[in-house]
Amino acid sequence: MRHRLAPAITVYIMSDTILDVVNLKKYFYHSTGLFSSLKKEKSVIPAVDDVSFYLKEKETLGLVGESGCGKTTVGKLILRLIEPTDGKIVFNGMDMRNLRKSELRKVRSQMQMIFQDLDAALNPRMKVKDILKEAITVYEDLDYYTVNKRITELMNQVNLKKSKLGNYPDELSGGEKRRVGIARVLAVKPRLIIADEPTSALDVSIQAQVINLLRDLQEELGLSYLFISHDLRLVELISDKVAVMYMGRIVEMGLSDRIAHKPMHPYTNVLWSSLTEGGEKTISRGLSWQVFDFGQSVTGCRFHPRCEVFKARGNPKECTDPQNEPKLTETGTSHYVACHFPLL
Amino acid sequence: MSEPILKVEDLRTYFYSYAKEAFIRSVDGVSFSIKKGEVLGIVGESGCGKSITAQSVMGLVTDGPGIISGSILLTYNGKTINLLEGLSDYVSVKTRRKAILEIAKDVTGWLKRSEILMRGVRGKVISMIFQNPKSALNPFIPVGEQIAESIMLHSGISAKKEAIGAAAKWLERVQIDSPSMRLYDYPFGLSGGMCQRVMIAMALSAEPALLIADEPTTGLDVTIQTKIIELLKQLKEELNLTILLITHDMSVIMQLADRIAVMYGGRIVEYGLKREIMDSDSFIRHPYTIALLNSLPTVEEIKMKERLRAIKGDVPDTIILYRGCRFYERCDLKNERVKKRCKESEPEMIEIGTGHYMRCWLAEE
Numbered sequence: 001m002r003h004r005l006a007p008a009i010t011v012y013i014m015s016d017t018i019l020d021v022v023n024l025k026k027y028f029y030h031s032t033g034l035f036s037s038l039k040k041e042k043s044v045i046p047a048v049d050d051v052s053f054y055l056k057e058k059e060t061l062g063l064v065g066e067s068g069c070g071k072t073t074v075g076k077l078i079l080r081l082i083e084p085t086d087g088k089i090v091f092n093g094m095d096m097r098n099l100r101k102s103e104l105r106k107v108r109s110q111m112q113m114i115f116q117d118l119d120a121a122l123n124p125r126m127k128v129k130d131i132l133k134e135a136i137t138v139y140e141d142l143d144y145y146t147v148n149k150r151i152t153e154l155m156n157q158v159n160l161k162k163s164k165l166g167n168y169p170d171e172l173s174g175g176e177k178r179r180v181g182i183a184r185v186l187a188v189k190p191r192l193i194i195a196d197e198p199t200s201a202l203d204v205s206i207q208a209q210v211i212n213l214l215r216d217l218q219e220e221l222g223l224s225y226l227f228i229s230h231d232l233r234l235v236e237l238i239s240d241k242v243a244v245m246y247m248g249r250i251v252e253m254g255l256s257d258r259i260a261h262k263p264m265h266p267y268t269n270v271l272w273s274s275l276t277e278g279g280e281k282t283i284s285r286g287l288s289w290q291v292f293d294f295g296q297s298v299t300g301c302r303f304h305p306r307c308e309v310f311k312a313r314g315n316p317k318e319c320t321d322p323q324n325e326p327k328l329t330e331t332g333t334s335h336y337v338a339c340h341f342p343l344l
Numbered sequence: 345m346s347e348p349i350l351k352v353e354d355l356r357t358y359f360y361s362y363a364k365e366a367f368i369r370s371v372d373g374v375s376f377s378i379k380k381g382e383v384l385g386i387v388g389e390s391g392c393g394k395s396i397t398a399q400s401v402m403g404l405v406t407d408g409p410g411i412i413s414g415s416i417l418l419t420y421n422g423k424t425i426n427l428l429e430g431l432s433d434y435v436s437v438k439t440r441r442k443a444i445l446e447i448a449k450d451v452t453g454w455l456k457r458s459e460i461l462m463r464g465v466r467g468k469v470i471s472m473i474f475q476n477p478k479s480a481l482n483p484f485i486p487v488g489e490q491i492a493e494s495i496m497l498h499s500g501i502s503a504k505k506e507a508i509g510a511a512a513k514w515l516e517r518v519q520i521d522s523p524s525m526r527l528y529d530y531p532f533g534l535s536g537g538m539c540q541r542v543m544i545a546m547a548l549s550a551e552p553a554l555l556i557a558d559e560p561t562t563g564l565d566v567t568i569q570t571k572i573i574e575l576l577k578q579l580k581e582e583l584n585l586t587i588l589l590i591t592h593d594m595s596v597i598m599q600l601a602d603r604i605a606v607m608y609g610g611r612i613v614e615y616g617l618k619r620e621i622m623d624s625d626s627f628i629r630h631p632y633t634i635a636l637l638n639s640l641p642t643v644e645e646i647k648m649k650e651r652l653r654a655i656k657g658d659v660p661d662t663i664i665l666y667r668g669c670r671f672y673e674r675c676d677l678k679n680e681r682v683k684k685r686c687k688e689s690e691p692e693m694i695e696i697g698t699g700h701y702m703r704c705w706l707a708e709e
């Protein structure tokens with residue numbers, strides 16, 4: 001069984017598409033009590049539920065959404081760090097799920113992830129220098145001189161003092177770990193980078209340097225990025241397109257300035273309107289939100305318990321109809337929204 | 345209300361680089377105090393010593409030499425204790441013309457002593473939200489149990505069932521979905537932002553007098569972040585919670601902080617009320633503070649997709665002993681009159697307004 005998201009998307013896929021994600025699904029099973037693993041009482045979390053998108057060469061797709069909505073899971077699925085429940089991932093024309101070990105290794109040299117967790121990719125028993133050295137030489141045989149030159153170059157690019165080369169990860173500050181993590185990914189010279197909160201733990205000035213660096217490298221080397229972040233302003237700045245996720249689904253996708261300034265999905269609207277002119281977050285919006293409960297099943301549109309449009313329209317039954325969960329459909333040029341009553 | 349709950353004086357926390365055979369002066373003479381019920385925000389460049397300052401207060405610096413001097417006075421239940429009491433018995437520092445030649449410290453001896461001083465303080469009086477929650481949580485114990493344990497340790501509740509119930513309430517307060525299910529999740533089964541919220545719940549559930557929050561909101565989206573900030577404000581009102589808040593997010597500072605300390609290269613360079621430091625009209629501010637705030641991108645720049653502005657130059661290396669001002673190379677505001685002094689001697693903290701201090705030669709003018 002194979003579903004296409006919308007015919008238009010297929011049309012858009014051209015030879016320069018580097019990543020194509022089709023109907024991707026990942027369900028996690030969580031115990032609902034201390035001993036429930038024995039009783040087989042489990043509840044299902046559809047962390048990624050039928051997600052499709054594509055990414056072209058030299059393009060950046062921003063991925064945003066509430067904490068826990070499935071962003072990191074999407075990233076890990078693409079790299080095949082976890083196995084999908086269903087769906088297809090095509091990287092550079094190769095179906096990721098059919099790759100043999102040796103092929104997977106080759107693909108991983110072209111596709112790298114900056115992990116949200118600061119410690120994730122840093123071996124605690126290796127010095128910064130060795131972490132970088134390993135990343136530089138893992139897919140390439142280089143002589144001592146070239147490796148050292150490259151290490152110096154990387155340290156400069158992420159504005160780290162060379163005196164930190166002898167430190168173990170435990171001896172670094174949060175932002176220094178973050179920058180070693182970024183340097184490690186750049187060292188491999190990938191074509192696609194999945195950047196999961198790459199600017200967390202960085203002050204605004206170093207954040208600016210990192211963003212500038214990513215943009216420069218994209219310009220020079222034609223890199224593609226899947227840019228996951230809670231910093232909506234950086235997302236708007238760096239992305240060509242933005243996908244907004246809500247509880248495992250993409251609810252809106254389109255050009256970055258459209259998403260930021262003319263959103264159509266009520267959730268996107270809540271997200272971006274919480275940023276005011278000065279970049280300060282207002283409190284009024286988010287406050288009426290209730291804690292979400294996976295235990296209670298939602299019928300129809302997943303967003304309806306929190307949707308202002310739903311309330312304003314007097315609880316229309318389309319929104320709660322279990323047979324009629326809104327599908328991502330094209331509403332304008334490359335603009336997709338999953339809502340029965342999109343904002344215009 | 346007005347007596348300080350925590351008073352840190354001239355704190356120095358050093359490390360040693362074997363490769364360079366030199367000291368890393370991560371925290372180099374930091375002083376500040378926090379009044380009861382107040383929020384002190386610490387901002388500053390990555391690597392400037394914010395987390396090490398916090399860990400020093402918590403007695404969590406284990407690498408040598410670690411804390412070498414200073415005092416950390418904690419006042420609670422009407423008595424004041426120095427968390428660094430007797431430190432000088434364990435450390436001896438050899439200097440020549442201000443430069444440190446040798447530090448001899450009985451690190452294990454001090455850590456043992458520090459453990460005794462911290463007993464009954466850590467967790468109960470001061471609790472901490474760590475910068476990297478995934479590593480701070482125990483990977484082998486369900487998160488609900490971890491919170492329940494902390495509740496049982498620090499509050500009157502001794503029945504496990506009751507503690508688990510209280511843990512679920514805390515998970516709900518920090519916006520975790522379906523808390524009754526999440527209680528049984530291990531950290532690996534949670535998203536980055538969820539781990540962060542679990543960490544917050546755990547720190548708050550001990551109902552401390554002082555909360556040290558190291559980047560508490562980085563992994564959270566705006567809506568959840570807003571609610572966490574509201575929760576902290578509420579606890580501040582209701583329980584007179586005092587917070588030492590470390591963050592790179594200026595909007596969090598704007599919403600929560602009463603006072604701000606700006607750190608640079610292991611030192612506090614500016615210290616004062618939030619409105620005086622953040623208000624762009626206030627006419628004297630430290631050149632680093634100005635540069636930091638200037639590198640916040642404007643709405644217009646974002647819209648036009650412009651190149652972001654960063655503070656020029658390199659971050660300071662705390663291995664090097666600077667003679668003059670640590671911000672010298674990067675400072676745009678030094679003028680002909682002060683230039684020579686900037687280069688040759690380091691400015692002291694000067695009071696430039698009520699409770700507003702700054703470490704800059706310009707302040708003398």
Ligand SMILES: Nc1ncnc2c1ncn2[C@@H]1O[C@H](COP(=O)(O)OP(=O)(O)OP(=O)(O)O)[C@@H](O)[C@H]1O
Nearest residue numbers: 028047067068069070071072073533534535536537
């Ligand atoms: N290894 C796992 N086992 C079980 N459940 C998991 C696992 N990894 C993630 N989940 C669940 O999947 C959901 C999505 O998690 P994910 O980490 O993708 O969120 P996220 O969007 O990256 O959130 P954040 O912004 O907080 O990082 C969460 O409900 C989480 O509990």
Ligand SMILES: Nc1ncnc2c1ncn2[C@@H]1O[C@H](COP(=O)(O)OP(=O)(O)OP(=O)(O)O)[C@@H](O)[C@H]1O
Nearest residue numbers: 171173174175359370390391392393394395396407
């Ligand atoms: N155990 C250690 N050994 C050597 N150097 C260390 C050690 N721990 C920290 N450092 C150094 O001390 C400096 C201050 O670290 P700290 O973690 O306090 O920075 P920070 O201000 O919290 O920065 P960030 O915003 O990046 O988290 C850093 O340059 C770091 O490399």
Ligand code: SF4
Nearest residue numbers: 301304307319339340
């Ligand atoms: S489908 Fe209905 S409930 Fe869902 S987002 Fe649209 S208006 Fe709101």
Ligand code: SF4
Nearest residue numbers: 669672675686704705
């Ligand atoms: S002391 Fe001089 S160099 Fe340092 S911040 Fe002030 S003006 Fe700039």
Ligand SMILES: [Mg+2]
Nearest residue numbers: 072116535536
């Ligand atoms: Mg994540």
Ligand SMILES: [Mg+2]
Nearest residue numbers: 173174395475
């Ligand atoms: Mg830190």
